[in-house]
Amino acid sequence: MSTGLHGRARSVAVVGLDAVPVAIEAHVGGGLPGMTVIGSSGPAAREAVHRVRTALSAAGLLPGARKVLLSLAPADVPKAGARFDLGMALAVLAAVGTFPETAIEETAAIGELALDAAVRTVPGVLPAVASLPASGVRRVLLADGNAAEASLVEGLAVVPVSDLAEAVAVVCGERAARPVPELPPKAAGWGAPDLADVRGQAEARRALEIAAAGGHHVLLVGPPGCGKSMLARRLPGILAPLSHAQAMELATIRSVAGRFAGRSGCALDTVPPFQSPHHGVSAPALLGGGSGVALPGQVSLAHRGVLFLDELFEWSRAVLEGLREPLEEGVVRIARSKATVTYPARFQLVCAANPCPCGGGDACACADEAIWGYRAKLSGPLADRLDLAPTLVPLTADDLLAAHDGEPSAAVATRVAAARAAATHRWGQGALNADMPAARVRAVTRPAALRFLAGAVERGELTGRGYDRVLRVARTCADLEGADVVTREHVLEAHAHRLALRAAGRTPVGGRA
Amino acid sequence: MPEWARRLSAGADPALVARVVRLAAAEWVHPERVRRALAARLDAGRSTAAAPLIEALEVCGAGPLPSAAAAERLACRLLRLGTKIAVVGEPGYPARLSTAWPELGAPLWLFVRSADGRVPHGTAAVAVVGTRHPTLEGLRTARDLGRLLAGRGVVVVSGMARGIDQAAHTGALDADGATVGVLGTGLDVAYPAGHAGLRDAVAASGGLVSEYPPGTPPRPPNFLWRNRIVAGLADATVVVEGRARSGALQTARVAAAQGREVLAVPGSLYQPASRAPLDLIRDGARALTRLDDVFEVLGALPPPAPPRGTQTPFPGVDGVAGEVLRLLGAAPATPDRLAAASGHAVGAVLAALADLTARGLAATTPRGVVAVGVPPEGAGDG
Numbered sequence: 001m002s003t004g005l006h007g008r009a010r011s012v013a014v015v016g017l018d019a020v021p022v023a024i025e026a027h028v029g030g031g032l033p034g035m036t037v038i039g040s041s042g043p044a045a046r047e048a049v050h051r052v053r054t055a056l057s058a059a060g061l062l063p064g065a066r067k068v069l070l071s072l073a074p075a076d077v078p079k080a081g082a083r084f085d086l087g088m089a090l091a092v093l094a095a096v097g098t099f100p101e102t103a104i105e106e107t108a109a110i111g112e113l114a115l116d117a118a119v120r121t122v123p124g125v126l127p128a129v130a131s132l133p134a135s136g137v138r139r140v141l142l143a144d145g146n147a148a149e150a151s152l153v154e155g156l157a158v159v160p161v162s163d164l165a166e167a168v169a170v171v172c173g174e175r176a177a178r179p180v181p182e183l184p185p186k187a188a189g190w191g192a193p194d195l196a197d198v199r200g201q202a203e204a205r206r207a208l209e210i211a212a213a214g215g216h217h218v219l220l221v222g223p224p225g226c227g228k229s230m231l232a233r234r235l236p237g238i239l240a241p242l243s244h245a246q247a248m249e250l251a252t253i254r255s256v257a258g259r260f261a262g263r264s265g266c267a268l269d270t271v272p273p274f275q276s277p278h279h280g281v282s283a284p285a286l287l288g289g290g291s292g293v294a295l296p297g298q299v300s301l302a303h304r305g306v307l308f309l310d311e312l313f314e315w316s317r318a319v320l321e322g323l324r325e326p327l328e329e330g331v332v333r334i335a336r337s338k339a340t341v342t343y344p345a346r347f348q349l350v351c352a353a354n355p356c357p358c359g360g361g362d363a364c365a366c367a368d369e370a371i372w373g374y375r376a377k378l379s380g381p382l383a384d385r386l387d388l389a390p391t392l393v394p395l396t397a398d399d400l401l402a403a404h405d406g407e408p409s410a411a412v413a414t415r416v417a418a419a420r421a422a423a424t425h426r427w428g429q430g431a432l433n434a435d436m437p438a439a440r441v442r443a444v445t446r447p448a449a450l451r452f453l454a455g456a457v458e459r460g461e462l463t464g465r466g467y468d469r470v471l472r473v474a475r476t477c478a479d480l481e482g483a484d485v486v487t488r489e490h491v492l493e494a495h496a497h498r499l500a501l502r503a504a505g506r507t508p509v510g511g512r513a
Numbered sequence: 514m515p516e517w518a519r520r521l522s523a524g525a526d527p528a529l530v531a532r533v534v535r536l537a538a539a540e541w542v543h544p545e546r547v548r549r550a551l552a553a554r555l556d557a558g559r560s561t562a563a564a565p566l567i568e569a570l571e572v573c574g575a576g577p578l579p580s581a582a583a584a585e586r587l588a589c590r591l592l593r594l595g596t597k598i599a600v601v602g603e604p605g606y607p608a609r610l611s612t613a614w615p616e617l618g619a620p621l622w623l624f625v626r627s628a629d630g631r632v633p634h635g636t637a638a639v640a641v642v643g644t645r646h647p648t649l650e651g652l653r654t655a656r657d658l659g660r661l662l663a664g665r666g667v668v669v670v671s672g673m674a675r676g677i678d679q680a681a682h683t684g685a686l687d688a689d690g691a692t693v694g695v696l697g698t699g700l701d702v703a704y705p706a707g708h709a710g711l712r713d714a715v716a717a718s719g720g721l722v723s724e725y726p727p728g729t730p731p732r733p734p735n736f737l738w739r740n741r742i743v744a745g746l747a748d749a750t751v752v753v754e755g756r757a758r759s760g761a762l763q764t765a766r767v768a769a770a771q772g773r774e775v776l777a778v779p780g781s782l783y784q785p786a787s788r789a790p791l792d793l794i795r796d797g798a799r800a801l802t803r804l805d806d807v808f809e810v811l812g813a814l815p816p817p818a819p820p821r822g823t824q825t826p827f828p829g830v831d832g833v834a835g836e837v838l839r840l841l842g843a844a845p846a847t848p849d850r851l852a853a854a855s856g857h858a859v860g861a862v863l864a865a866l867a868d869l870t871a872r873g874l875a876a877t878t879p880r881g882v883v884a885v886g887v888p889p890e891g892a893g894d895g
Contacts, residue, residue, distance in 0.1 A: 202859040203848045355879060364880075368649070371879035391881075393847050455871060477860065492864035496848075499870070499877045 004029030007095030010108040010137060011072075011087035012128035013079045015293055016341025017252055019131035021108075024084060025071045026091035033065030037088070039072035041338075042080040052088045055113040059164045061093060068092055078293055078338035082112035083122040086141065089113060089164055090171065099172045106138040107171065110146070117164040121145035123258035126251055129153045139177075141167050147180045149260045152251065152268055191271050192237030196408040197230070200395055204231055207390040207497055209412055212238045213419035214476030215432030217327075217349040217385050219312065221500050222392030223360030228352035229276070231392075232308040235350060236272040237409040238416050239305070244268070246304050253303060253343065257296045273305030275347075279314040287322045287332050288343050294334035299326045299345040312353040313377055323349075324381035351386065355500075361394060375501065384465050387434075387473050389500040419479035433476045438468035441475045444484065449474065449491040456495060470494045515581070517588040523597040523630030524605025530598050532567050533622045534591070535584040537726045541576030544724050544738060547621050561615040563602045590727050594701055597630030599623045607632050610745040617771045618741025620724035626700050627720025632746065633691045637811045638668035640747035640768070642740070642761045643677025643754040648786050649876065649883055651754035654778055654804075655680035656687070656885075658751060661804050663690020665814050668719055670695065670747045672739060673712065675705050677753045677761075682715050691719035695743045697735035699727040722746075736760060744768035749810045751776045751801060755789030762789045765798065774810040776801045833857050834865040838874060838884065845881030 007026040012019050035049045052070075056062040070088050072079055087109040094101055110128055112120040125146040132140055133155035140158055142150060147160040159177040161167040169175035195205065204220060204227075211218045212235060220228040242250060247270045254260050277286055277298045284290055288297035299307060309315060326332050330346035354360050356371040366374075378386075423433050426444075433441070442450065453470060456462040462470065471486070473494035478486045518531035536542045550570050554561055571578060591598070599606040600622050601614050613619035625632060639662055641655055655677045659669045663685035671678040673694035685692035694715040698704050700723050715721055724742065725735060740763055744750050750768040752775070755761035765775045775798040780787025794800050801807060808814065836855050840846065848866060852859040866882050869875035876885045 200849060202852050203863070206859045206863070366879075368878055369646075375879075391847055393849060452871065459871070489861075489864050492867040493860050496863035496867035499867070500879075 005095040005097070007091045007093065008101060009087040009091035009094060009104055011084050011110055012108060012131060013077050013083075014124035014128050014256060015078060015339050016343060017127055017256055018341075019128045020074070020077045021131065021135045022077070022079065022084065022087075023073045024087045024091045025073065026088070026095040027069040027071075028066050028092065028095045029069075031067035033067055035068040035070070037070045037072070039075040040079045040084065042078075044082045045079060045084075048082060048085055048088060051082065051085050051113045051115065052092070054115045055085070055117040055164055056089055056092065058115065059117040059168075061089075061098065061164065061168065062096065066096075068095075080293055080338075081122060082120075083110050083124075083128075085113035086111035086119055086161075086164070086167065090141075090167065093168060098168060103171050103173070106136060107141060108132055108137045108139070109141045109167070111141070111143045111161075113164060119143045119161050119163055119167065123260075124256045125149050126152060126248075126255035126260065129156070129158070130248075130252070132156055141170065144181065149251065149255055151180045152248065192274065192409070193230075193234050194237060194409045195234045195412055196405040198227060198234065198406045199400060200406070201227060201231065201390075201392055204390040204392050205406065205412075207388040208235055209238065209416060210473060210476050210480065210497070211235070211348065211350075211388055212412075212416045213433075213480055214423070214473065215348060215434035216387040216473055216476065217382075217434075218351070219386040219389045219501070220350065220352045220392060221355050221389055222352075223354060223364075223394060226392045226394045228392060229308065229310055232276070232306065232310075232350040232352065233274060234409060235306045235348070236274050238413040239272045239348075240413070240417055240420065241270040242272060242304055243270075249344065250304055253296050253300050257301060259301070273302050274308065275299075275302035275305070276308040276310065279309070279311045279316075281319070283319045283322050286319060287326070287345075288334050288341075289336070291336065293338050294336050294341050294343075296343045297332065297345075299323070299332060299347060300343040302347040303344045305347055307347040307349050309349070309351045312351040312382075313374075317380060320380050320382060327381055327385055349382075349385070351382065355391065378501070384469070386498075386501060387469050387494075388497040390497065391500055415480060418482070419476065422479045422482070423476075433472045433479065436472060436475075438471055441468075441471045441486070445471065445474070445486040445491075446488060449486055449488040452488055452491050453495070462495070466498070470498065473497065515585065515588070517585065517592060521588060521591055521596070521598050522605070523599060523625065525598065525600040525603035529563060529567065529600050529603060531584070532571070533598055533600055534588050535579055535581075536567065536570055537622070538579040538583045538587040539576055542570065544620060545734075546570070546575065551615055551621070555615060563600050563621065566621060587726065590701075591624065594626060594727060596624045596626045596700055596727075599625055599631070605631055607746055608634055609638065609748065610742065613741070613745040613771050617745065618738065618767060619745055620738075620742060623722050623724055623742075624700055624726070625720055625722050626716045627722075628717060632693050632720045632722060633668045636666055636668055636691075637814060638670055638693070638747040639807060639811070640670040640743050640750040640764070641677070641681035642671055642743060642750060642752055642764045644756055644759055644761060644786055644789075645674050645676040646756075646786070647676045647680070647754045648784065649878060649885075650780070651677055651778075651786055652680045653885060655753045656684035658753070658804055658807065659684025659686075659690075659692065660688045662807065663688040663692065665808070666690070667811065667814065668693060668747075670719075670743055672697070672736070672743050673705075673708075673715065673721075674736075675708075679708065679711060681753075682711060686711075686714050686718060693719035693746060694721045695739050695746065696721060696723040697725070697739040698731045699723060699725050699729040701727040702730060704731045737763060740764040741767045741771075744771055744773060747773065749774035749776060749807070751778070751807060752790045752793055752798075753778045754780065754786040756785050757788045757792070759789050762793065765789075765793050769798075774799065776807060776810065832865075833861050834868050837862055837865040838869055841869075841875055841882060841884035845878050845883050847881045851882075 005028040009024045011022045013022045035053050121143040126149045129150040130153045141161050144160045150158045247268045275298045286298050326345035332345045333342045356366040357374045474486045474490040477490040518527040522530045610619050659681040669685035669692040671681045682692045744767045752761045752765050777790030777793040777798045778801045848862050852862045875882050
């Protein structure tokens with residue numbers, strides 16, 4: 001009668017952004033030698049057997065061959081990847097008595113094992129570790145490279161271990177836990193680039209300011225080389241820095257996407273993200289996807305920040321269609337074979353396009369009708385959501401030689417912050433003008449302003465939906481001025497910002513209707 | 514003689530009117546056939562007065578003569594449209610047009626929709642014609658010309674087509690003047706689509722005329738004949754813009770054949786829309802180098818009406834909008850440049866541009882904003 005030996009360890013699985021505690025049980029008993037894992041799935045999981053067994057023998061911790069059965073529970077949670085290796089090895093060692101079970105009762109282990117028993121980093125550590133204090137875990141063992149993101153979580157001890165031997169030594173109490181490697185301080189000058197670098201382009205700067213203050217989406221129109229992407233990159237610099245909660249949310253998304261290091265690899269990044277996918281990118285890369293459990297896409301990596309779509313007319317319509325859900329609801333829901341995950345994707349959109357089929361610029365000889373026809377190609381979820389369409393002009397020699405730089409981001413950011421504060425005060429926490437129902441905006445608008453808009457609808461310059469959108473932009477213009485009520489001036493400016501979007505513009509003479 | 518014949522006449526002999534209506538009700542009768550009959554009579558040296566020509570058509574046997582009932586149906590339709598019929602040689606037929614009878618394209622009969630059933634007579638008239646695809650400059654010129662002429666009491670004649678024609682009509686209406694539109698379709702056909710308001714306004718001012726019966730659809734040949742009537746109703750024809758081999762060229766050539774003056778607006782050598790006027794100038798037409806030049810080909814005109822009193826040409830346009838308007842011209846300007854030039858914040862400039870556009874004083878082109886309706890220099894008090 002051999003009852004076998006039993007051991008337990010704890011780890012965490014990550015599905016989307018959610019963490020699920022996983023209990024690893026090891027049973028060592030009689031029978032033909034071999035190791036089997038149940039309750040896990042996917043190729044990396046299937047290969048776990050080899051990694052764990054090889055690592056154990058490389059570390060000299062498991063003499064002899066045994067029959068080992070490992071179970072990962074709960075079985076119905078998808079457990080992809082190799083993050084359970086370390087936990088599995090510890091469970092086996094607990095089963096054979098290397099250390100008492102109580103030693104790792106309140107310890108979790110997350111890490112992949114190399115064949116030489118080194119511990120390797122895995123993605124998604126931040127949400128995993130963030131879930132641990134709630135389930136009673138006091139200590140987590142993980143790879144050196146994951147320690148930085150794990151240390152963002154409070155309430156438990158983060159113990160970096162470089163290999164299995166060190167892990168065992170720490171668990172047995174023979175070695176003290178190493179402190180988490182010092183995070184490098186934020187590099188000086190790190191952050192979004194400054195608007196002062198941009199010369200001229202007054203209309204585009206104004207449009208960016210309005211976009212930032214109200215959460216509106218922008219289309220930058222101009223020939224190649226006039227500074228569209230330069231301006232787009234500077235939008236995060238005038239948005240407010242992320243709050244702690246927002247920064248943690250963004251860090252979680254980056255962690256799950258395997259990009260925690262981000263651009264700084266340092267303390268929590270509070271600069272709003274900027275993502276600039278190429279127009280040939282696939283839909284799963286943009287929106288999120290992949291087989292098994294979906295990974296976050298560019299739209300989620302731009303959550304709370306800016307998504308920049310350059311060369312808007314080169315994008316495939318099918319891919320742009322996929323933006324409908326994030327633009328309307330602020331999330332992306334992806335269903336895959338193993339699980340349906342929801343990733344947040346609330347971003348500000350900046351698009352860039354050439355003004356006309358030939359690319360624009362001084363040599364452009366396109367007829368006016370051809371240009372309006374080209375712009376009419378804009379369709380799908382973006383057509384109605386772009387509220388500001390400034391035109392950028394190539395700089396002249398005078399502009400480039402001008403003595404002064406443009407206004408710096410800090411000054412603009414102050415105005416933006418004041419306007420946002422006014423909106424928050426009026427609508428409530430976190431609400432931006434771009435999201436407010438039109439009826440509520442109408443309530444604080446002067447009748448003269450509403451009459452102008454009605455006139456524009458009658459003249460065919462505006463649709464009903466456009467009416468609502470202009471109203472919201474006008475509300476933002478008023479906020480930037482510190483005005484409580486939206487006046488005709490504000491509405492005029494808001495309307496003017498969309499003039500470049502008018503498809504097949506009416507000629508000024510052509511009939512007196 | 515039917516009662517309706519009297520009501521459809523604006524001075525012509527009702528008996529002739531009745532016969533004309535009966536002929537017009539026949540589907541084998543159309544202006545082309547009338548012209549062939551006319552040409553035959555000319556060749557044979559026969560009389561080309563209206564009555565014998567009508568008789569020749571009635572007996573030519575190309576088809577059955579419509580019944581009295583069919584004629585009455587057409588008459589009712591015409592009465593409902595408020596039209597009258599003018600017959601060549603009879604009172605009520607436009608005097609200038611009759612000089613183009615019989616060889617230079619004047620119609621045997623004309624359907625007229627206007628306040629009194631006739632087109633304005635006794636005053637000078639100028640035709641302003643051009644392409645359906647003009648540039649903004651051309652539209653501006655046509656509209657300004659229409660406004661200037663109408664302001665001096667000159668009747669503006671054109672073809673109601675999209676583009677230059679409609680701009681000229683609109684300019685004349687702006688100045689509360691008289692303008693006549695000649696259609697290449699029946700008077701009840703809505704072509705071009707969507708301009709019923711303009712048609713009604715033109716009918717109320719100078720009148721709408723057509724030689725085609727109600728219901729005639731737009732067919733390209735109709736417009737060539739219509740052009741001859743446009744030229745024939747006027748003392749001079751101004752071609753504002755047109756591409757090579759365009760209808761405007763034809764109108765100009767017919768006007769010259771009819772002994773009228775032809776003027777053309779010289780445009781850029783590189784602008785396809787200026788090709789027709791430039792070719793006309795090369796062939797001897799007069800160049801319109803200032804809007805006022807058009808008056809040189811007309812006789813003495815009554816003195817211009819006194820100005821309407823305000824100092825600025827644009828009452829109510831002041832402040833930033835006024836400054837921006839003064840900076841706008843025919844070349845597209847971007848808000849950036851306007852802000853830099855005026856010294857105002859770009860937000861205020863944008864608001865001003867929206868305001869000016871709404872008032873019709875500025876227009877958005879893909880390259881920037883242009884001024885519309887700003888009187889160029891040399892436009893007198895208009």
